[in-house]
Amino acid sequence: FGPSIYKNHQGTLFKLKKFGFVVEYQASFEKLCNKIVGLSHDNLLNCFLSGLSPPIERELKILKPYTLTQAIGMAKLVEEKLQDAKPKFHRPTPHHTTTHTTTHLSNSSRPPIPQNPNQPTSTTHPNFSIKNFFTQQMQERRTLGLYYICDE
Template sequence: MGTNKECIEHLKSRLGVVHAGLQRMEEAINRLSSIVIVNQENPTQENPNHDNYHQEGDNGGRQIISSKTARLEFPRFSGDDPTVWFNHVEQFFEYQGTAEHQKVPMASYHLEGEANQWWQWLRKTLPKEGQVILWERFQEELWARFGPSGCEDFDEALSRIKQLGTLRDYQREFEKLGNKVSGWTQKALVGTFMGGLKAEISDGIRMFKPKSLKEAINLARMRDE
């Protein structure tokens, strides 16, 4: 066993090592604290791997806008009335910013059953005739094959529409026919809609003289409640 002096010297040496370790820990803690403070002061610091982009606001601040768009499901078509399908497809193309040359491949991929059989025949026939199938031609061909017959006059059907059931059913049928016509002014649409309503509804809202179809529908709903 060493003398008391040797023991004291040994303890001093050990304490020196411990003190040096504590200093290193303190320095590391200070560095981490500095990093946290910087991140708190700059929460919108750009990160190339982040999925958001930044847009300058009117007041010079930075507005974070997500670059990820909502995922929309492309509508499928199997051969029924293409009116609604075309409406949904056009909305999809507009929202997603679909390029013109991608429209036919994307739409034809989502054809099913009878519609898909028709497409397989069309894509073999037209190219042999030297015709390129662009989106406008695709619409014309599909509409000619699956659309309503030419003898149906949607303008006349809309002008003669009458409310026989609920207001909701009447509005649904009115909008369905309205999507198939063109050239109608707001005044004509309002007059036709009002004229087709049941008397107990139209008589109660005619005094307000609605200027738009939206206004006429809202008034009819309030009267029907």
């Protein structure tokens, strides 16, 4: 059985584009070529080159293959080269676990904070009461002439 007279295989060949690998494109290209009679080798070569992806087509324009066989071989090599040149991005997987421990003290379990009339109380930041207590304690130790860490 010969090529179908009702299908435009030549038009399909001219519209054929490479999606995927060169080997797959080559198989589709050769399958269509076998259904077409009368195309010159130069036309087949140009048709093959124009159907390649732009990066591969550019490389082959530089290499200037003379035959379809050369073009297919070069296209496979260029494809491998471009695959090797692609940066291999690996999305880092989070291996660290962050744990937040928060100690909540109820108002009844907190020690009373002594009030110093010389030091202003902070009403805008109630969470800093521990810091105020520490500074007040340091001032008391200074006035008594004690060290900060021990009671001597």
